[in-house]
Amino acid sequence: YLDTKKPKNYPPGPRWWPLIGSAIEIMEARNRTGYLFQATAELADKYGPVLGLKFGRDKLIVVYGPEAIREFLSSDDLAGRPHDEFYRMRTFGKRRGIILVDQNFWTEQRRFLLRHLREFGFGRKSMSSMIEEEAAHMVEYLKETILHHDSVVFSIETIFNVPVLNTLWKIIAGIRYHPDDERVKHLMAIMSKLFGTVDMSGALFSRFPILKYIAPEMSGYNLMVDMHAQIYEVIGKVLKEHKASHNPNDPRDLMDVYLTALKSDNPGESFSEQQLMAVCLDMFMAGSETTSNTLTFGILYLILNPDVQAKARDEIDKVIGKERRPNLDDRPHLPYLECVVLETLRMFTGRVFTVPHRALKDTYLNGYLIPKDCQVIANLHGVMMRPESGFDDPEAFIPERFLKDGKISLPDNYMPFAMGKHRCMGETLARANVFLFLCTMLQNFQFSIVPECPPDMQMFDGVTPAMKHFKARVIPRS
Numbered sequence: 001y002l003d004t005k006k007p008k009n010y011p012p013g014p015r016w017w018p019l020i021g022s023a024i025e026i027m028e029a030r031n032r033t034g035y036l037f038q039a040t041a042e043l044a045d046k047y048g049p050v051l052g053l054k055f056g057r058d059k060l061i062v063v064y065g066p067e068a069i070r071e072f073l074s075s076d077d078l079a080g081r082p083h084d085e086f087y088r089m090r091t092f093g094k095r096r097g098i099i100l101v102d103q104n105f106w107t108e109q110r111r112f113l114l115r116h117l118r119e120f121g122f123g124r125k126s127m128s129s130m131i132e133e134e135a136a137h138m139v140e141y142l143k144e145t146i147l148h149h150d151s152v153v154f155s156i157e158t159i160f161n162v163p164v165l166n167t168l169w170k171i172i173a174g175i176r177y178h179p180d181d182e183r184v185k186h187l188m189a190i191m192s193k194l195f196g197t198v199d200m201s202g203a204l205f206s207r208f209p210i211l212k213y214i215a216p217e218m219s220g221y222n223l224m225v226d227m228h229a230q231i232y233e234v235i236g237k238v239l240k241e242h243k244a245s246h247n248p249n250d251p252r253d254l255m256d257v258y259l260t261a262l263k264s265d266n267p268g269e270s271f272s273e274q275q276l277m278a279v280c281l282d283m284f285m286a287g288s289e290t291t292s293n294t295l296t297f298g299i300l301y302l303i304l305n306p307d308v309q310a311k312a313r314d315e316i317d318k319v320i321g322k323e324r325r326p327n328l329d330d331r332p333h334l335p336y337l338e339c340v341v342l343e344t345l346r347m348f349t350g351r352v353f354t355v356p357h358r359a360l361k362d363t364y365l366n367g368y369l370i371p372k373d374c375q376v377i378a379n380l381h382g383v384m385m386r387p388e389s390g391f392d393d394p395e396a397f398i399p400e401r402f403l404k405d406g407k408i409s410l411p412d413n414y415m416p417f418a419m420g421k422h423r424c425m426g427e428t429l430a431r432a433n434v435f436l437f438l439c440t441m442l443q444n445f446q447f448s449i450v451p452e453c454p455p456d457m458q459m460f461d462g463v464t465p466a467m468k469h470f471k472a473r474v475i476p477r478s
Protein backbone atom coordinates (compact mmCIF):
# COMPACT_ATOMS: atom_id res chain seq x y z
CA TYR A 1 0.00 0.00 0.00
CA LEU A 2 2.68 2.44 0.95
CA ASP A 3 4.96 1.39 -1.87
CA THR A 4 5.16 4.42 -4.10
CA LYS A 5 8.24 3.27 -5.96
CA LYS A 6 7.71 2.91 -9.69
CA PRO A 7 9.03 -0.27 -11.32
CA LYS A 8 12.06 0.43 -13.50
CA ASN A 9 11.06 1.60 -16.97
CA TYR A 10 7.38 1.98 -15.99
CA PRO A 11 5.83 4.63 -18.31
CA PRO A 12 6.28 8.27 -17.22
CA GLY A 13 3.45 10.08 -15.51
CA PRO A 14 2.50 12.23 -12.51
CA ARG A 15 4.25 11.75 -9.22
CA TRP A 16 2.98 8.93 -6.96
CA TRP A 17 2.04 9.83 -3.39
CA PRO A 18 1.54 7.34 -0.58
CA LEU A 19 -1.95 5.76 -0.69
CA ILE A 20 -3.46 8.07 -3.30
CA GLY A 21 -0.88 7.46 -6.04
CA SER A 22 -1.22 9.90 -8.96
CA ALA A 23 -4.66 11.14 -7.91
CA ILE A 24 -3.59 14.74 -7.15
CA GLU A 25 -2.34 15.68 -10.60
CA ILE A 26 -5.16 13.77 -12.28
CA MET A 27 -7.80 15.53 -10.17
CA GLU A 28 -6.21 18.91 -10.85
CA ALA A 29 -6.27 18.26 -14.60
CA ARG A 30 -9.81 16.89 -14.39
CA ASN A 31 -11.01 19.98 -12.51
CA ARG A 32 -9.32 22.20 -15.07
CA THR A 33 -10.67 20.43 -18.15
CA GLY A 34 -13.96 19.09 -16.77
CA TYR A 35 -13.50 15.48 -17.89
CA LEU A 36 -11.24 12.51 -17.27
CA PHE A 37 -10.63 11.98 -20.99
CA GLN A 38 -9.48 15.61 -21.38
CA ALA A 39 -7.34 15.32 -18.25
CA THR A 40 -5.55 12.26 -19.61
CA ALA A 41 -5.08 14.01 -22.99
CA GLU A 42 -3.45 16.96 -21.22
CA LEU A 43 -1.18 14.66 -19.22
CA ALA A 44 -0.26 12.70 -22.35
CA ASP A 45 0.88 15.99 -23.92
CA LYS A 46 3.14 16.44 -20.94
CA TYR A 47 4.41 12.89 -20.32
CA GLY A 48 3.97 11.07 -23.64
CA PRO A 49 1.56 8.65 -25.34
CA VAL A 50 1.89 5.92 -22.71
CA LEU A 51 0.95 7.42 -19.38
CA GLY A 52 1.85 5.57 -16.17
CA LEU A 53 -0.59 6.16 -13.32
CA LYS A 54 -1.36 4.67 -9.96
CA PHE A 55 -4.64 4.85 -8.02
CA GLY A 56 -4.80 3.42 -4.52
CA ARG A 57 -3.15 0.04 -4.86
CA ASP A 58 -3.59 -0.38 -8.61
CA LYS A 59 -1.40 0.62 -11.51
CA LEU A 60 -3.18 1.99 -14.55
CA ILE A 61 -1.78 2.89 -17.96
CA VAL A 62 -3.60 5.27 -20.30
CA VAL A 63 -2.61 4.98 -23.95
CA TYR A 64 -2.95 7.99 -26.18
CA GLY A 65 -2.34 8.63 -29.88
CA PRO A 66 -2.92 6.36 -32.89
CA GLU A 67 0.42 4.51 -33.05
CA ALA A 68 0.54 3.60 -29.36
CA ILE A 69 -3.17 2.65 -29.37
CA ARG A 70 -2.72 0.38 -32.37
CA GLU A 71 0.24 -1.34 -30.70
CA PHE A 72 -1.79 -1.74 -27.49
CA LEU A 73 -4.95 -3.13 -29.11
CA SER A 74 -2.95 -5.57 -31.25
CA SER A 75 -1.05 -6.98 -28.29
CA ASP A 76 -2.07 -10.46 -27.08
CA ASP A 77 -0.24 -9.81 -23.81
CA LEU A 78 -2.54 -6.86 -23.09
CA ALA A 79 -5.80 -8.58 -24.02
CA GLY A 80 -6.86 -9.64 -20.52
CA ARG A 81 -9.81 -8.09 -18.70
CA PRO A 82 -9.47 -6.68 -15.17
CA HIS A 83 -10.44 -8.85 -12.24
CA ASP A 84 -10.65 -6.23 -9.54
CA GLU A 85 -13.71 -5.82 -7.33
CA PHE A 86 -15.62 -3.64 -9.78
CA TYR A 87 -15.30 -5.99 -12.72
CA ARG A 88 -15.84 -9.13 -10.69
CA MET A 89 -19.09 -7.72 -9.35
CA ARG A 90 -20.04 -6.62 -12.82
CA THR A 91 -19.81 -10.16 -13.94
CA PHE A 92 -21.47 -12.12 -11.19
CA GLY A 93 -22.98 -9.80 -8.63
CA LYS A 94 -22.55 -9.83 -4.92
CA ARG A 95 -25.27 -12.31 -4.11
CA ARG A 96 -23.72 -14.97 -6.29
CA GLY A 97 -20.26 -14.92 -4.80
CA ILE A 98 -17.25 -13.96 -6.76
CA ILE A 99 -16.11 -16.07 -9.67
CA LEU A 100 -13.40 -14.90 -11.99
CA VAL A 101 -13.86 -15.00 -15.72
CA ASP A 102 -10.74 -16.65 -17.02
CA GLN A 103 -9.32 -15.14 -20.19
CA ASN A 104 -9.76 -18.47 -22.01
CA PHE A 105 -13.39 -18.49 -20.94
CA TRP A 106 -14.02 -15.16 -22.60
CA THR A 107 -12.49 -16.28 -25.88
CA GLU A 108 -14.79 -19.32 -25.96
CA GLN A 109 -17.85 -17.30 -24.92
CA ARG A 110 -17.12 -14.52 -27.41
CA ARG A 111 -16.78 -17.00 -30.26
CA PHE A 112 -20.04 -18.71 -29.34
CA LEU A 113 -21.92 -15.42 -28.96
CA LEU A 114 -20.72 -13.94 -32.22
CA ARG A 115 -21.68 -17.12 -34.08
CA HIS A 116 -25.18 -17.33 -32.64
CA LEU A 117 -26.01 -13.64 -32.43
CA ARG A 118 -26.06 -13.74 -36.20
CA GLU A 119 -29.01 -16.18 -36.17
CA PHE A 120 -31.18 -14.04 -33.96
CA GLY A 121 -30.54 -10.57 -35.05
CA PHE A 122 -27.17 -9.86 -36.53
CA GLY A 123 -28.24 -11.54 -39.75
CA ARG A 124 -29.28 -8.62 -41.96
CA LYS A 125 -32.87 -9.61 -42.67
CA SER A 126 -34.00 -10.34 -39.13
CA MET A 127 -32.03 -7.44 -37.68
CA SER A 128 -33.59 -5.02 -40.12
CA SER A 129 -37.19 -6.06 -39.51
CA MET A 130 -36.70 -6.06 -35.75
CA ILE A 131 -35.29 -2.52 -35.70
CA GLU A 132 -37.87 -1.35 -38.26
CA GLU A 133 -40.63 -2.53 -35.92
CA GLU A 134 -39.13 -0.78 -32.90
CA ALA A 135 -38.61 2.44 -34.85
CA ALA A 136 -42.21 2.27 -36.09
CA HIS A 137 -43.45 1.80 -32.50
CA MET A 138 -41.43 4.84 -31.53
CA VAL A 139 -42.92 6.96 -34.32
CA GLU A 140 -46.40 5.87 -33.23
CA TYR A 141 -45.63 6.71 -29.61
CA LEU A 142 -44.27 10.17 -30.46
CA LYS A 143 -47.21 10.90 -32.80
CA GLU A 144 -49.70 9.89 -30.10
CA THR A 145 -48.00 12.24 -27.66
CA ILE A 146 -47.98 15.07 -30.18
CA LEU A 147 -51.62 14.46 -31.25
CA HIS A 148 -53.69 17.70 -31.33
CA HIS A 149 -50.53 19.87 -31.19
CA ASP A 150 -48.35 21.27 -33.94
CA SER A 151 -45.26 20.17 -32.12
CA VAL A 152 -44.08 19.00 -28.71
CA VAL A 153 -40.86 19.60 -26.77
CA PHE A 154 -39.24 16.32 -25.75
CA SER A 155 -36.34 15.57 -23.44
CA ILE A 156 -34.22 13.79 -25.99
CA GLU A 157 -31.72 12.21 -23.62
CA THR A 158 -34.14 9.46 -22.61
CA ILE A 159 -36.47 8.80 -25.54
CA PHE A 160 -34.29 6.21 -27.27
CA ASN A 161 -33.55 4.19 -24.13
CA VAL A 162 -36.37 1.67 -24.19
CA PRO A 163 -36.66 1.19 -27.99
CA VAL A 164 -32.92 0.48 -28.24
CA LEU A 165 -33.01 -1.80 -25.23
CA ASN A 166 -35.86 -3.69 -26.91
CA THR A 167 -33.76 -4.46 -29.99
CA LEU A 168 -31.10 -5.95 -27.70
CA TRP A 169 -33.40 -7.87 -25.36
CA LYS A 170 -35.34 -9.32 -28.26
CA ILE A 171 -32.20 -10.95 -29.62
CA ILE A 172 -31.05 -12.17 -26.25
CA ALA A 173 -34.25 -13.19 -24.53
CA GLY A 174 -37.20 -12.38 -26.79
CA ILE A 175 -38.48 -9.55 -24.58
CA ARG A 176 -39.75 -6.08 -25.41
CA TYR A 177 -41.01 -3.37 -23.09
CA HIS A 178 -43.47 -0.51 -23.48
CA PRO A 179 -41.65 2.88 -23.47
CA ASP A 180 -43.57 3.83 -20.30
CA ASP A 181 -42.76 0.62 -18.43
CA GLU A 182 -41.81 1.95 -14.99
CA ARG A 183 -39.58 -0.98 -14.09
CA VAL A 184 -37.36 -0.71 -17.13
CA LYS A 185 -37.24 3.08 -16.85
CA HIS A 186 -36.08 2.66 -13.28
CA LEU A 187 -33.43 0.15 -14.37
CA MET A 188 -32.09 2.51 -17.03
CA ALA A 189 -32.06 5.38 -14.52
CA ILE A 190 -29.98 3.35 -12.06
CA MET A 191 -27.55 2.40 -14.81
CA SER A 192 -27.13 6.03 -15.93
CA LYS A 193 -26.55 7.06 -12.31
CA LEU A 194 -23.99 4.32 -11.85
CA PHE A 195 -22.19 5.23 -15.08
CA GLY A 196 -22.01 8.80 -13.80
CA THR A 197 -20.59 7.69 -10.45
CA VAL A 198 -17.78 5.49 -11.74
CA ASP A 199 -15.53 6.06 -14.71
CA MET A 200 -13.51 3.88 -17.08
CA SER A 201 -10.59 3.83 -14.70
CA GLY A 202 -12.91 1.81 -12.43
CA ALA A 203 -14.91 2.48 -9.29
CA LEU A 204 -13.48 4.32 -6.34
CA PHE A 205 -14.31 1.38 -4.07
CA SER A 206 -12.11 -0.89 -6.23
CA ARG A 207 -9.15 1.38 -5.79
CA PHE A 208 -9.81 1.92 -2.08
CA PRO A 209 -11.76 -1.12 -0.82
CA ILE A 210 -12.23 0.42 2.61
CA LEU A 211 -14.74 2.84 1.03
CA LYS A 212 -17.19 -0.03 0.67
CA TYR A 213 -17.59 0.10 4.43
CA ILE A 214 -17.08 3.74 5.32
CA ALA A 215 -18.64 5.47 2.31
CA PRO A 216 -20.78 2.92 0.43
CA GLU A 217 -23.08 5.57 -1.00
CA MET A 218 -20.51 8.13 -2.16
CA SER A 219 -18.15 5.52 -3.65
CA GLY A 220 -20.90 4.06 -5.85
CA TYR A 221 -20.80 0.70 -4.02
CA ASN A 222 -24.47 0.72 -3.00
CA LEU A 223 -25.54 1.66 -6.52
CA MET A 224 -23.47 -1.14 -7.95
CA VAL A 225 -24.99 -3.73 -5.60
CA ASP A 226 -28.48 -2.36 -6.16
CA MET A 227 -28.19 -2.38 -9.93
CA HIS A 228 -26.83 -5.90 -10.09
CA ALA A 229 -29.53 -7.20 -7.76
CA GLN A 230 -32.24 -5.68 -9.96
CA ILE A 231 -30.81 -6.75 -13.29
CA TYR A 232 -30.11 -10.26 -12.06
CA GLU A 233 -33.67 -10.47 -10.76
CA VAL A 234 -35.02 -9.63 -14.21
CA ILE A 235 -32.61 -11.96 -16.02
CA GLY A 236 -33.14 -14.75 -13.46
CA LYS A 237 -36.90 -14.63 -13.99
CA VAL A 238 -36.56 -14.76 -17.78
CA LEU A 239 -34.07 -17.64 -17.52
CA LYS A 240 -36.50 -19.63 -15.38
CA GLU A 241 -39.26 -19.12 -17.96
CA HIS A 242 -36.91 -20.11 -20.77
CA LYS A 243 -35.87 -23.28 -18.95
CA ALA A 244 -39.49 -24.26 -18.41
CA SER A 245 -40.45 -23.85 -22.07
CA HIS A 246 -37.12 -24.77 -23.69
CA ASN A 247 -37.33 -26.77 -26.91
CA PRO A 248 -33.90 -27.42 -28.47
CA ASN A 249 -35.54 -27.95 -31.86
CA ASP A 250 -37.20 -24.56 -31.84
CA PRO A 251 -34.74 -21.94 -30.49
CA ARG A 252 -36.42 -18.56 -30.00
CA ASP A 253 -33.44 -16.45 -28.99
CA LEU A 254 -29.85 -16.47 -27.76
CA MET A 255 -30.85 -17.73 -24.31
CA ASP A 256 -32.44 -20.84 -25.87
CA VAL A 257 -29.33 -21.57 -27.95
CA TYR A 258 -27.17 -21.17 -24.87
CA LEU A 259 -29.39 -23.57 -22.87
CA THR A 260 -29.11 -26.11 -25.69
CA ALA A 261 -25.31 -25.78 -25.62
CA LEU A 262 -25.38 -26.25 -21.84
CA LYS A 263 -27.37 -29.46 -22.12
CA SER A 264 -25.15 -30.88 -24.84
CA ASP A 265 -22.64 -33.68 -24.10
CA ASN A 266 -19.66 -31.41 -24.38
CA PRO A 267 -20.66 -27.80 -23.73
CA GLY A 268 -17.15 -26.46 -23.13
CA GLU A 269 -15.56 -25.59 -19.83
CA SER A 270 -16.79 -22.02 -19.73
CA PHE A 271 -20.52 -22.72 -20.14
CA SER A 272 -22.74 -22.40 -17.08
CA GLU A 273 -26.02 -20.75 -16.11
CA GLN A 274 -24.08 -18.15 -14.18
CA GLN A 275 -22.01 -17.40 -17.24
CA LEU A 276 -25.19 -17.07 -19.30
CA MET A 277 -26.53 -14.51 -16.84
CA ALA A 278 -23.19 -12.70 -16.94
CA VAL A 279 -23.31 -12.58 -20.72
CA CYS A 280 -26.82 -11.08 -20.64
CA LEU A 281 -25.65 -8.50 -18.14
CA ASP A 282 -22.59 -7.64 -20.25
CA MET A 283 -24.74 -7.13 -23.34
CA PHE A 284 -27.15 -4.95 -21.39
CA MET A 285 -24.38 -2.79 -19.93
CA ALA A 286 -22.31 -2.59 -23.12
CA GLY A 287 -25.08 -2.19 -25.64
CA SER A 288 -28.00 -0.18 -24.37
CA GLU A 289 -26.62 3.10 -23.01
CA THR A 290 -23.93 3.41 -25.69
CA THR A 291 -26.39 3.06 -28.57
CA SER A 292 -29.16 5.24 -27.15
CA ASN A 293 -26.64 7.94 -26.18
CA THR A 294 -25.22 7.85 -29.71
CA LEU A 295 -28.73 8.46 -31.06
CA THR A 296 -29.18 11.34 -28.62
CA PHE A 297 -25.93 12.82 -29.93
CA GLY A 298 -27.16 12.31 -33.48
CA ILE A 299 -30.29 14.38 -32.80
CA LEU A 300 -28.18 17.00 -31.01
CA TYR A 301 -25.92 17.51 -34.03
CA LEU A 302 -28.91 17.52 -36.37
CA ILE A 303 -30.58 20.37 -34.48
CA LEU A 304 -27.30 22.26 -34.18
CA ASN A 305 -26.75 21.79 -37.94
CA PRO A 306 -30.15 22.32 -39.62
CA ASP A 307 -28.54 22.27 -43.08
CA VAL A 308 -27.23 18.74 -42.44
CA GLN A 309 -30.66 17.70 -41.19
CA ALA A 310 -32.33 19.11 -44.32
CA LYS A 311 -29.84 17.42 -46.64
CA ALA A 312 -30.30 14.02 -44.96
CA ARG A 313 -34.09 14.42 -45.04
CA ASP A 314 -34.06 15.33 -48.74
CA GLU A 315 -32.01 12.22 -49.49
CA ILE A 316 -34.52 10.05 -47.58
CA ASP A 317 -37.48 11.67 -49.34
CA LYS A 318 -35.89 11.08 -52.70
CA VAL A 319 -34.85 7.45 -52.10
CA ILE A 320 -37.61 6.14 -49.83
CA GLY A 321 -40.41 8.70 -49.90
CA LYS A 322 -42.78 9.28 -47.01
CA GLU A 323 -44.85 6.08 -47.00
CA ARG A 324 -42.57 3.06 -47.05
CA ARG A 325 -40.67 2.03 -43.91
CA PRO A 326 -36.88 2.42 -44.23
CA ASN A 327 -34.90 -0.84 -44.04
CA LEU A 328 -31.26 -1.86 -44.09
CA ASP A 329 -31.29 -2.50 -47.84
CA ASP A 330 -31.70 1.27 -48.23
CA ARG A 331 -28.29 1.88 -46.66
CA PRO A 332 -26.17 1.79 -49.83
CA HIS A 333 -28.60 4.25 -51.44
CA LEU A 334 -28.41 6.76 -48.59
CA PRO A 335 -24.68 7.60 -48.46
CA TYR A 336 -25.20 11.02 -46.91
CA LEU A 337 -27.26 9.63 -44.02
CA GLU A 338 -24.67 6.86 -43.56
CA CYS A 339 -22.03 9.62 -43.26
CA VAL A 340 -24.20 11.35 -40.63
CA VAL A 341 -24.11 8.07 -38.67
CA LEU A 342 -20.33 7.74 -39.06
CA GLU A 343 -19.77 11.36 -38.02
CA THR A 344 -22.06 10.97 -35.00
CA LEU A 345 -20.06 7.92 -33.92
CA ARG A 346 -16.79 9.82 -34.40
CA MET A 347 -17.91 12.69 -32.19
CA PHE A 348 -19.83 10.58 -29.66
CA THR A 349 -18.24 11.16 -26.28
CA GLY A 350 -19.69 8.01 -24.72
CA ARG A 351 -16.85 5.91 -26.07
CA VAL A 352 -13.99 8.18 -25.16
CA PHE A 353 -12.12 5.24 -23.61
CA THR A 354 -11.95 1.54 -24.38
CA VAL A 355 -13.07 -0.86 -21.69
CA PRO A 356 -10.06 -1.53 -19.44
CA HIS A 357 -7.70 -4.33 -20.50
CA ARG A 358 -5.25 -6.16 -18.23
CA ALA A 359 -1.66 -7.24 -18.83
CA LEU A 360 -1.60 -11.04 -18.77
CA LYS A 361 2.16 -11.03 -18.08
CA ASP A 362 5.02 -8.53 -17.81
CA THR A 363 5.28 -7.03 -21.25
CA TYR A 364 6.35 -3.91 -23.17
CA LEU A 365 4.40 -1.16 -24.88
CA ASN A 366 6.13 1.59 -26.80
CA GLY A 367 9.34 0.43 -25.11
CA TYR A 368 7.94 0.76 -21.56
CA LEU A 369 7.40 -2.00 -19.04
CA ILE A 370 3.76 -2.91 -18.38
CA PRO A 371 3.76 -5.13 -15.30
CA LYS A 372 1.51 -8.21 -15.13
CA ASP A 373 -2.06 -7.41 -13.98
CA CYS A 374 -1.66 -3.71 -14.66
CA GLN A 375 -4.83 -2.21 -16.20
CA VAL A 376 -4.53 -0.49 -19.56
CA ILE A 377 -7.08 1.73 -21.32
CA ALA A 378 -6.91 3.70 -24.56
CA ASN A 379 -8.19 7.23 -24.95
CA LEU A 380 -10.09 6.84 -28.24
CA HIS A 381 -11.32 10.43 -28.17
CA GLY A 382 -7.87 11.75 -29.03
CA VAL A 383 -7.54 9.46 -32.07
CA MET A 384 -10.59 10.99 -33.72
CA MET A 385 -11.16 14.38 -32.11
CA ARG A 386 -7.83 16.10 -31.47
CA PRO A 387 -6.06 18.40 -33.96
CA GLU A 388 -3.32 15.79 -34.52
CA SER A 389 -5.97 13.12 -35.34
CA GLY A 390 -5.70 13.79 -39.07
CA PHE A 391 -9.39 14.85 -39.29
CA ASP A 392 -9.74 18.42 -40.58
CA ASP A 393 -11.52 20.72 -38.15
CA PRO A 394 -12.22 17.73 -35.85
CA GLU A 395 -14.64 19.56 -33.52
CA ALA A 396 -17.00 20.39 -36.42
CA PHE A 397 -19.82 18.06 -37.52
CA ILE A 398 -19.07 17.47 -41.21
CA PRO A 399 -20.60 14.23 -42.58
CA GLU A 400 -19.15 14.95 -46.04
CA ARG A 401 -15.65 14.27 -44.70
CA PHE A 402 -16.22 10.55 -45.33
CA LEU A 403 -17.37 10.97 -48.94
CA LYS A 404 -14.73 10.68 -51.66
CA ASP A 405 -16.11 10.83 -55.22
CA GLY A 406 -19.54 9.86 -53.93
CA LYS A 407 -18.16 6.79 -52.12
CA ILE A 408 -17.67 6.32 -48.38
CA SER A 409 -14.06 6.03 -47.29
CA LEU A 410 -12.88 5.62 -43.70
CA PRO A 411 -9.43 6.81 -42.57
CA ASP A 412 -7.25 4.41 -40.57
CA ASN A 413 -7.77 6.44 -37.42
CA TYR A 414 -11.52 5.90 -37.49
CA MET A 415 -12.08 3.44 -34.63
CA PRO A 416 -15.21 4.19 -32.58
CA PHE A 417 -15.57 0.45 -31.88
CA ALA A 418 -11.84 0.00 -31.11
CA MET A 419 -9.94 -2.80 -32.86
CA GLY A 420 -8.23 -6.12 -32.16
CA LYS A 421 -9.31 -9.04 -30.00
CA HIS A 422 -11.81 -7.07 -27.95
CA ARG A 423 -13.27 -5.01 -30.76
CA CYS A 424 -16.90 -4.24 -29.96
CA MET A 425 -19.14 -7.27 -30.43
CA GLY A 426 -22.20 -5.16 -31.06
CA GLU A 427 -20.87 -2.96 -33.86
CA THR A 428 -23.18 -4.39 -36.52
CA LEU A 429 -26.26 -4.01 -34.34
CA ALA A 430 -25.24 -0.56 -33.08
CA ARG A 431 -24.61 0.82 -36.57
CA ALA A 432 -27.85 -0.67 -37.87
CA ASN A 433 -29.78 0.77 -34.92
CA VAL A 434 -28.34 4.26 -35.31
CA PHE A 435 -28.94 4.23 -39.06
CA LEU A 436 -32.53 2.96 -39.01
CA PHE A 437 -33.71 4.99 -36.02
CA LEU A 438 -32.26 8.23 -37.44
CA CYS A 439 -33.68 7.46 -40.87
CA THR A 440 -37.16 6.71 -39.51
CA MET A 441 -37.12 9.79 -37.26
CA LEU A 442 -36.11 12.11 -40.10
CA GLN A 443 -38.69 10.58 -42.42
CA ASN A 444 -41.44 11.39 -39.93
CA PHE A 445 -40.31 14.41 -37.92
CA GLN A 446 -38.41 17.63 -38.02
CA PHE A 447 -36.24 18.44 -35.00
CA SER A 448 -35.26 21.92 -33.88
CA ILE A 449 -33.69 23.81 -31.00
CA VAL A 450 -35.97 25.11 -28.27
CA PRO A 451 -34.72 28.73 -28.05
CA GLU A 452 -35.69 29.14 -24.38
CA CYS A 453 -33.79 25.97 -23.55
CA PRO A 454 -30.80 25.51 -25.90
CA PRO A 455 -28.72 22.34 -25.45
CA ASP A 456 -26.17 22.54 -22.70
CA MET A 457 -22.98 21.23 -24.28
CA GLN A 458 -21.62 20.26 -20.87
CA MET A 459 -21.74 16.54 -20.19
CA PHE A 460 -21.82 14.27 -17.18
CA ASP A 461 -18.37 12.77 -16.78
CA GLY A 462 -18.30 9.04 -16.05
CA VAL A 463 -17.94 5.66 -17.75
CA THR A 464 -19.72 7.01 -20.81
CA PRO A 465 -19.78 10.84 -20.63
CA ALA A 466 -23.37 11.65 -21.54
CA MET A 467 -25.39 14.74 -22.42
CA LYS A 468 -26.95 16.66 -19.60
CA HIS A 469 -30.66 17.50 -20.01
CA PHE A 470 -31.37 18.31 -23.56
CA LYS A 471 -34.65 19.23 -25.20
CA ALA A 472 -35.71 19.49 -28.84
CA ARG A 473 -38.92 20.56 -30.53
CA VAL A 474 -40.36 17.65 -32.51
CA ILE A 475 -42.64 18.61 -35.40
CA PRO A 476 -44.48 15.88 -37.33
CA ARG A 477 -44.04 16.11 -41.09
CA SER A 478 -47.38 16.11 -42.82
Ligand code: HEM
Nearest residue numbers: 286287290291294351354355416417418422424425426430
Ligand atom coordinates in the same frame (compact mmCIF):
# COMPACT_ATOMS: atom_id res chain seq x y z
C1 HEM B 1 -22.76 3.03 -30.54
C2 HEM B 1 -22.70 1.99 -29.77
C3 HEM B 1 -21.46 1.30 -29.31
C4 HEM B 1 -20.16 1.76 -29.22
C5 HEM B 1 -19.64 3.15 -29.59
C6 HEM B 1 -19.36 0.68 -28.69
C7 HEM B 1 -17.99 0.74 -28.48
C8 HEM B 1 -17.27 -0.25 -27.88
C9 HEM B 1 -15.88 -0.14 -27.52
C10 HEM B 1 -15.00 1.08 -27.77
C11 HEM B 1 -15.52 -1.31 -26.93
C12 HEM B 1 -14.20 -1.60 -26.25
C13 HEM B 1 -13.22 -2.46 -26.97
C14 HEM B 1 -11.99 -2.68 -26.10
O1 HEM B 1 -12.06 -2.65 -24.88
O2 HEM B 1 -10.91 -2.84 -26.66
C15 HEM B 1 -16.69 -2.17 -26.91
C16 HEM B 1 -16.71 -3.45 -26.38
C17 HEM B 1 -17.83 -4.23 -26.34
N1 HEM B 1 -19.08 -3.93 -26.84
FE1 HEM B 1 -19.61 -2.22 -27.76
N2 HEM B 1 -20.18 -0.41 -28.47
C18 HEM B 1 -21.46 -0.07 -28.84
C19 HEM B 1 -22.58 -0.90 -28.82
C20 HEM B 1 -22.59 -2.21 -28.42
C21 HEM B 1 -23.73 -3.11 -28.51
C22 HEM B 1 -25.09 -2.76 -29.12
C23 HEM B 1 -23.35 -4.28 -27.94
C24 HEM B 1 -24.15 -5.54 -27.74
C25 HEM B 1 -24.67 -6.27 -28.63
C26 HEM B 1 -21.97 -4.14 -27.53
C27 HEM B 1 -21.24 -5.13 -26.93
C28 HEM B 1 -19.91 -5.01 -26.61
C29 HEM B 1 -19.17 -6.05 -25.92
C30 HEM B 1 -19.73 -7.40 -25.44
C31 HEM B 1 -17.87 -5.57 -25.76
C32 HEM B 1 -16.70 -6.30 -25.12
C33 HEM B 1 -15.98 -7.08 -26.20
C34 HEM B 1 -14.84 -7.90 -25.67
O3 HEM B 1 -14.35 -7.61 -24.58
O4 HEM B 1 -14.44 -8.86 -26.34
N3 HEM B 1 -21.54 -2.87 -27.85
N4 HEM B 1 -17.74 -1.51 -27.51
